[in-house]
Amino acid sequence: MDFKKTSEKKKDRSWFFSFLHDYRGYFYLFLFQIGIFGFLFLLADLPLVFFYYALELCSFFFVIWLAFKAVHYRRKFLQLKQLPDYQLDQLSSLHLAETDSESKYEKQIHYLVSHIQNLKKEQREKQTDQLDYFTLWLHQIKTPISSLSLLMQQNREDYPVAKEVEKELIRIENYTHMALGYMKLEQPGEELNLEKVLLDRIMKRVIKKYALLFVSKRITLSYTPIKKEIVTDAQWMELLLDQLLSNSLKYTPENGTISIRLKPEWELEIEDTGIGIRSEDIPKIFERGYSGWNARRTEKSTGLGLFLSKKICRRLGYSLSVQSELGEGTKMIVGLKQQPFELYD
Numbered sequence: 001m002d003f004k005k006t007s008e009k010k011k012d013r014s015w016f017f018s019f020l021h022d023y024r025g026y027f028y029l030f031l032f033q034i035g036i037f038g039f040l041f042l043l044a045d046l047p048l049v050f051f052y053y054a055l056e057l058c059s060f061f062f063v064i065w066l067a068f069k070a071v072h073y074r075r076k077f078l079q080l081k082q083l084p085d086y087q088l089d090q091l092s093s094l095h096l097a098e099t100d101s102e103s104k105y106e107k108q109i110h111y112l113v114s115h116i117q118n119l120k121k122e123q124r125e126k127q128t129d130q131l132d133y134f135t136l137w138l139h140q141i142k143t144p145i146s147s148l149s150l151l152m153q154q155n156r157e158d159y160p161v162a163k164e165v166e167k168e169l170i171r172i173e174n175y176t177h178m179a180l181g182y183m184k185l186e187q188p189g190e191e192l193n194l195e196k197v198l199l200d201r202i203m204k205r206v207i208k209k210y211a212l213l214f215v216s217k218r219i220t221l222s223y224t225p226i227k228k229e230i231v232t233d234a235q236w237m238e239l240l241l242d243q244l245l246s247n248s249l250k251y252t253p254e255n256g257t258i259s260i261r262l263k264p265e266w267e268l269e270i271e272d273t274g275i276g277i278r279s280e281d282i283p284k285i286f287e288r289g290y291s292g293w294n295a296r297r298t299e300k301s302t303g304l305g306l307f308l309s310k311k312i313c314r315r316l317g318y319s320l321s322v323q324s325e326l327g328e329g330t331k332m333i334v335g336l337k338q339q340p341f342e343l344y345d
Contacts, residue, residue, distance in 0.1 A: 015077040019070055030062055167212060174246050181239045181308055192233045192315070199268075200226045202234060203260065206241045213249050214258075222259040226268075230336055232316055240312045241270075243305045244332050248272040251330070262336075271331040277324040285322065286310040 034055060041051045203226060207214075214221055230237075248258050251274035259271045277285060288307040309332075313320040317338035324330040 015074050016070075018077060019073045022073070023066070023069065026066075030058075034058070167216060170210065170212065174242070177239060177242065178304055178308060181236075181312070193235065194231055194233055196229050196231055197234045197237070199228050199230055199237075199262070202238050203241060206238060206245055207260075209242070210245060210249055217249070217252070217254045217256070219249065219252055219254070220257045222257060222261075224261060226262045228262060231338075236312050236316055240309055240316070240318075240334070243309045243312075244270050244334070247305050247309075248274065248330070248332070251275050266336040268334040268336055269331055270334075271329065273329040276326040276328050276330055277322070278326050282322060282324060286320070 037054065038051060041048065203223070207221065207223065213219070245258070245260075248270055249272075252258060252272045253274065256273040258273075260269070261271075262268050285306050286309075288304065310320050313334065319333075319335035319337075321333045321335070322330060323333065
């Protein structure tokens with residue numbers, strides 16, 4: 001038995017039963033009128049042959065009228081059934097009204113569709129303006145940060161203070177890159193620049209950036225050069241590794257250890273001996289703006305770093321997972337076996 005055909009037949013018949021239900025009043029009126037005519041013929045003692053003739057004639061015209069109404073009803077019914085799949089521009093060109101009251105409803109629908117389209121257009125324009133402004137601001141703020149960094153390198157008379165200021169500059173630069181990356185990810189039409197890159201080269205750039213933090217916190221780095229090439233967007237990959245390493249440094253206390261290794265399964269692991277994450281916080285750490293108990297306690301988290309990392313991984317076709325125990329440290333695992341790339345409209 002072909003269940004698909006049976007289902008289609010049921011769908012085709014559904015409009016007919018709906019039609020019978022909506023027009024049942026006309027059937028009752030027709031039967032009532034026939035009853036009145038029959039009663040009058042009996043009272044007047046007229047020949048019933050005229051009654052039968054009138055019944056046949058009325059039934060014929062009634063069936064013709066019903067068929068005409070059924071054709072229009074079916075067309076309208078099937079179109080209305082497809083309304084949930086319509087786009088806004090399709091709704092604005094919808095013309096199904098047959099009566100004055102339906103025409104008024106239809107005009108109201110067209111007005112609301114037009115209003116929604118205008119609101120969406122205004123929202124897109126505002127969002128584009130905001131993105132343009134923040135992108136410009138983030139690019140501009142990088143200039144004074146670079147200037148301050150250069151001045152700090154040239155003036156190291158007060159060594160302890162200079163080092164502390166330099167560490168804060170690194171944090172500011174990291175937050176700036178995070179914000180810039182987030183804005184770019186949210187911007188429509190941002191394309192990937194895929195190429196073969198040496199993973200070790202990107203990793204070393206990131207490690208060099210945070211060399212001062214490793215030294216000042218006396219954190220041991222366990223790293224074996226990764227002589228592997230991957231097909232990726234180097235800019236996004238560097239931002240991903242930057243965020244993950246920055247996160248490990250942030251929550252690893254002095255004299256701790258951070259290990260970076262590539263497993264044979266093409267899984268890049270960044271493991272630290274930091275404060276760890278509570279088990280109840282782990283399912284939520286990749287949500288935007290979420291900061292776990294430890295992060296709130298130390299007031300170090302913005303709740304954007306891991307959210308941004310997860311989004312970059314989706315875009316590059318990677319997976320990102322975490323293993324952690326409170327007080328024992330955290331291991332971030334990037335699966336470099338690429339899944340289908342995430343599309344951004």
